[in-house]
Amino acid sequence: xxxxxxxxxxxxxxxxxxxxxxxxxxxxxxxxxxxxxxxxxxxxxxxxxxxxxxxxxxxxxxxxxxxxxxxxxxxxxxxxxxxxxxxxxxxxxxxxxxxxxxxxxxxxxxxxxxxxxxxxxxxxxxxxxxxxxxxxxxxxxxxxxxxxxxxxxxxxxxxxxxxxxxxxxxxxxxxxxxxxxxxxxxxxxxxxxxxxxxxxxxxxxxxxxxxxxxxxxxxxxxxxxxxxxxxxxxxxxxxxxxxxxxxxxxxxxxxxxxxxxxxxxxxxxxxxxxxxxxxxxxxxxxxxxxx
Amino acid sequence: xxxxxxxxxxxxxxxxxxxxxxxxxxxxxxxxxxxxxxxxxxxxxxxxxxxxxxxxxxxxxxxxxxxxxxxxxxxxxxxxxxxxxxxxxxxxxxxxxxxxxxxxxxxxxxxxxxxxxxxxxxxxxxxxxxxxxxxxxxxxxxxxxxxxxxxxxxxxxxxxxxxxxxxxxxxxxxxxxxxxxxxxxxxxxxxxxxxxxxxxxxxxxxxxxxxxxxxxxxxxxxxxxxxxxxxx
Numbered sequence: 001x002x003x004x005x006x007x008x009x010x011x012x013x014x015x016x017x018x019x020x021x022x023x024x025x026x027x028x029x030x031x032x033x034x035x036x037x038x039x040x041x042x043x044x045x046x047x048x049x050x051x052x053x054x055x056x057x058x059x060x061x062x063x064x065x066x067x068x069x070x071x072x073x074x075x076x077x078x079x080x081x082x083x084x085x086x087x088x089x090x091x092x093x094x095x096x097x098x099x100x101x102x103x104x105x106x107x108x109x110x111x112x113x114x115x116x117x118x119x120x121x122x123x124x125x126x127x128x129x130x131x132x133x134x135x136x137x138x139x140x141x142x143x144x145x146x147x148x149x150x151x152x153x154x155x156x157x158x159x160x161x162x163x164x165x166x167x168x169x170x171x172x173x174x175x176x177x178x179x180x181x182x183x184x185x186x187x188x189x190x191x192x193x194x195x196x197x198x199x200x201x202x203x204x205x206x207x208x209x210x211x212x213x214x215x216x217x218x219x220x221x222x223x224x225x226x227x228x229x230x231x232x233x234x235x236x237x238x239x240x241x242x243x244x245x246x247x248x249x250x251x252x253x254x255x256x257x258x259x260x261x262x263x264x265x266x267x268x269x270x271x272x273x274x275x276x277x278x279x280x281x282x283x284x285x286x287x288x289x290x291x
Numbered sequence: 292x293x294x295x296x297x298x299x300x301x302x303x304x305x306x307x308x309x310x311x312x313x314x315x316x317x318x319x320x321x322x323x324x325x326x327x328x329x330x331x332x333x334x335x336x337x338x339x340x341x342x343x344x345x346x347x348x349x350x351x352x353x354x355x356x357x358x359x360x361x362x363x364x365x366x367x368x369x370x371x372x373x374x375x376x377x378x379x380x381x382x383x384x385x386x387x388x389x390x391x392x393x394x395x396x397x398x399x400x401x402x403x404x405x406x407x408x409x410x411x412x413x414x415x416x417x418x419x420x421x422x423x424x425x426x427x428x429x430x431x432x433x434x435x436x437x438x439x440x441x442x443x444x445x446x447x448x449x450x451x452x453x454x455x456x457x458x459x460x461x462x463x464x465x466x467x468x469x470x471x472x473x474x475x476x477x478x479x480x481x482x483x484x485x486x487x488x489x490x491x492x493x494x495x496x497x498x499x500x501x502x503x504x505x506x507x508x509x510x511x512x513x514x515x516x517x518x519x520x521x522x523x
Contacts, residue, residue, distance in 0.1 A: 163393065170379045170390050177377040179341050181440060182365030182394035 003134025008256035009249065014141040014210060016248020017148040018044065021203035022225025023232065023240030024155065025196035031172040031235055032192035035095045039079055039103040040200055040225055041218030042110075046072045047201025048213030049110055052119040061124075069201045075106065076197025077190050084193075085186065103218060110215040123209040140209045147206045151199050152241055158195075159237075168192050220264075227271045233281030242282060247271070292317045292475055293338070293369070293444055298347035300337045306345065307333045309499040315444065320466065320476040322486040322507060324520050325496035331479045332374055334496070335448045338477075339371045340364045351444070366394040368443030372450060374479075376429040378436070380422030384413055387421050387432055391439030399439065406435040409465065427458035434465060445469060447478045451485070463489055483520040487511040495520070 022040050029037045047068045054064035083102045087095060124143050129136035159165040171178040171188045178185055204213065211217075225240075228247050232239025247267050254266035274282065294314040301307040307330040315321045325331050336342035338349060340361035349356045356364060379387050388406060392399050407414035410431040416424065421432055430450055437445055447466065451459040463485055470476060470489075480486035487493055490507035495516060503510060510516055 163389075166382070166386055166390060167393060169382060173379040173381050174377050176341060176373060177379060178390075179361045180339060180365070180371050180373055180377070181390050181436060182362045183390075184360065184362040 004256070006133055006135035007137075008252050010135060010137050010141055012249035012252030013245060014144050014207070014248070015252060016228075016245035017144050018203045018207050018211075018221065018244075019224045019228045019247050020241040020244025021148055021151065021199055022221050023228035023244045024152065024237055025200045026225055026229045027235060027237050027240045028155070028168075028192050028196040028199075030229075031237075032168050033084070033172075033189050034092065035084060035099065036092070036226070037079075037193075037196070038096060038099045038222050038226070039106060039218075040196070041220070041222030042103050042106040043072045043076065043197040043200030043218075044204035044207075044221050045110060045213060045215060045218040046075060046106070046197075047204030048121075048208040048217070049114050049119065049204075049215065050201075051205045052121055052208065052213060053114055055121065061121075065202075065205050068205055069198050072197040072201030072204075073194040076193040076195075079106075079197075080190055080193040085189070103222065107215055107218065114215060116215060118212045118214050119208070120212045121205075121208045127209070138210060140206070144203075144206045144210065147202060151202060152237075155195070155199065155237065164188075164191065224267065227268060229281075231271050231274055231281055233284035236281070236283045239281055239283035246282075292352060293477070294350045295334075295338065296348045296350075298334065298337060298344055298349070300333055300342060300344040300347070302333075302342075307499050308337070310347070311496070311499070311501055313494055313501065313504070315475060315477055317443075317475050318470070318473065319491045320470050320478060320489055322478045322480060322483075322490040322493040323496055324480065324483045324486065324493060324510075324516075326519075328498075329496040330499045331496055332448055335371060335373075335446050335477075335479060338446060339369060362394065365440060368441065369446065370437045370440045370442035370444070371446040372433045372437045372448065374448040374452065376426070376433040378421040378424070378429050378432050381420055383418050384421055384424070384432060385417040387436050388413070388417075388439050391436035392441075395441060399441070402439055402441070406438055409438075409468070410435055427454050427461075430454060430458070430462060431465075434462070438469070442474055444475045444477065447476060447480075449479055449481060451480065451482050459485070483516075484511070 022044060025040045025043065026037060029035055050068035050071050051064045054067050055061055079102050083098050084095065087098055123138060123140040125139040129138055159169060167178065167183045167188050171183060171185050175185055224247060228243035229240050231247060232243025250270045251263045251267045255263035292315055296312050298308050298311040299306060311334060323331050337344045340359060351367060351369060379390065388403055412428055413432060413435055421429065424432060450462050466476060467489055478486055487507045487510060492505065493507045493510040494501050495503040495510065503513065
């Protein structure tokens, strides 16, 4: 009984961690530029696919991981420069559609450059499950959770302690004022796309040994990451993390106890339920401001 | 120090400035007065580089700044306090001030203390979000943020707009202090009489053209200016 609950919880947290990172990536770009980037899931796909193919080509795993992160970051910057920046003054809806177009292009390229097969990586610390109170836990799940926790901590530090992080926040708060204090806002936006792509890729790499990867894996991840974001509260990084973990838990617990056929539906039903009660999300900010 | 020649600019196809010539010498306070829509803010934005110009030339300390990116103008010492304060509302007062020094190599703690000495209320509220400050405090913060950038030429766009008279007096007092610190100031003000009283020279902008320029005292004494802008 407990073992089963632990099992479902653990797999929920593992999946949820990936949603959380995708949601965090959404938040970083949304906060800096006001764009909801639906190509966010493709960064996760690129992270997994590039690592898989680099390893298959004989590149040692740590190097393959760095390569995948770099490729994703470059793709992120390219997406900003080629697709978002030229349409800077377009309305938010147009920008969202542009990112969806970007996602389709990236998926198409991945299909050509790589292939249409499912791929997996060996677990970083082996694939032998560890027994914990009767539940069998993959060591890779601990990599996912630990890696996510470290990424979240580093991203928080980046925004709280570094001048560049603060410049990203300043650009988000008031782009004109940021320009007037000397922030080069187009560089800042490129940095936020690169950062968001890099963390997405890391999540993709960490989770590939458990969930496999595929050129189309980004579609559902972008939707789930967005759901996590909305659930937690748009624009709040901690909200995205909380939303992601909750969504993962809902999904796996409902799949385990009720039916796995409807696990995607359960996740979205929970989201709709929360939004009916709290339209601004769980941690949605209601900052008191004087005008 | 700053010279603009034949500046033409606007928004999209609407031309707001039609060939403006002006210059500002080091150490001066120069005021720009004009009715709403005359192009005062547009001129400020073009000097800062946040709005492209259609034609004309900007020279700063002998160098051609016409096509320079805004962040490089800030590094060179042209710093603007924009209309409506434009503080970073969700960020703390101290973060706002530190961001003012974004283009400088070292973290200028001495300057931070200088700003706090000038505006003690900002020190009291340094950990609070800037969006929660009153209008006058936000204006002080916006000026403090500009001082953190170590300006040579400070562009002040409507610093007294919407503020209580006692705060306005305080802001004008600060502008005088800034001049005493050796900062050159280009001031746009609706409150023309107060602005002219502290200025060395003035320009009157009418529908995108310089209608009048000269020593501030002369401008303040001009019959048309008195009728149109000073309400006398």
